[in-house]
Amino acid sequence: MYFPKKSYKVRVVKEDFAVKENNVPAGLPAHETVYRALRELILFGELTPGSAVTIQGLVDTLGAGMTPVREAIRRLTAEGALVFQGNRRVCVPVLTQANLDELAYARAAIERQLVYLAAKNITAADIAILRSIDTALDQSIARGDVGAYLRRNYEFHKTLYDVAKAPILAHLADGLWLRFGPSLRVICGRLGTQSLVDQHKQAIQAMIANNPTAAADAMAADVGQGMDQVTQALKQK
Amino acid sequence: MYFPKKSYKVRVVKEDFAVKENNVPAGLPAHETVYRALRELILFGELTPGSAVTIQGLVDTLGAGMTPVREAIRRLTAEGALVFQGNRRVCVPVLTQANLDELAYARAAIERQLVYLAAKNITAADIAILRSIDTALDQSIARGDVGAYLRRNYEFHKTLYDVAKAPILAHLADGLWLRFGPSLRVICGRLGTQSLVDQHKQAIQAMIANNPTAAADAMAADVGQGMDQVTQALKQK
């Protein structure tokens, strides 16, 4: 006889102090949870370029099993957010100037098209959302809150990707964020939020004016500015 | 003092009998081997769009353990070569017309820059290699050998990526091949090699003439032609 519910309940009861404990699949599979956590660490956390990422370390930190951790690491390695170091170790990549040039080209090309498509689809409600994110972003800059700035900025771009309804291009763009995110984080942490500029308001204006090309140009310029900041900071180091 | 090389050598000699034993990783880790095998299956094998990919199936087929298979699948999912279907199933994605448009844009943009960079680096020896690949490619077409054509064509582009010395862009381009490879394969299998055209010779001429922009344009056109063929074939289905 087979009683899946029953046996599951028994298991939970047996460890019932652990109702929302770690190893009980709340809703998402563990490998997905670990992936998201590690992704956050890379984009916004303390995982700076050069940091070693160990399987055992994540097993301890996140309280997950080996297999899910392993899968999350492979996924992020495939996306370029982590690199193999020949021996079996994995770390957050350190970008060279040539790497940054590649990223700048790719980001400009992909982001331009995404914003072009987004501008053709965009609704008044979407614009309102973008505006509220941009306002929060400005406040983060004024407050000097680097972490909040990084998240808001990402959120702004990500919202446009959603509106574009181009899943492949959005996935590519997301992968590029993962690659230069750690470097951007370090730079901003060093320089603060004072020197930060963007083209978000120009892009919003162009979208309101129903001018996709102008919006695309604005965001391509925005991306270019961001990459330039990283490049400049890298030179001075 | 610490000399990793030395101690490594000693270790290898000590166990040198266990060269190709069963669960002893001969040269590459199992997860890497499985990844490459699965990648080949997707690019050139019988894994057509829509095919289901099961963990058990690969465990049986490739004679590997579950964990390495799992890792390979996650990697290829992150690269877009496979997709999750919400429930725990994984399959080779079926591309929509919109997807193909996204891919056409991304491939043209990335490939153009890669060829531009390659043309600036290229040596006479590289040109000779490209020519020999292109000759073999033409012979494959004449023979009507679809499998060989696909491999040669990939090899031609891949060689240019190497010459470009732009690892991030090359990785992106590689990921795009994985996405449209299965569709290309199906189309070629259906239509044969008769209608196949490319811009390889024009690109080679431009590189010999030391004209990176012309070479980049030629290969962007080549990519465009390829994507058009897939688009046309998809419409007729």
Added chain:
DNA sequence: ATTGTCAGAATATGATCAAATTTTTTAATG
């Protein structure tokens, strides 16, 4: 149609073994 049951596939864990690095020990030389 709804519910219950089941087989099969996916998820996840911990154990085990192999590989890489650090630390310690040993030996040799000036």
Added chain:
DNA sequence: CATTAAAAAATTTGATCATATTCTGACAAT
């Protein structure tokens, strides 16, 4: 003796597998 290079042990971490548990879709019975 001190210094330093090599070897050996110890530690940490990665790779793999066997196994237990959970989930899903299909099918049968009402």
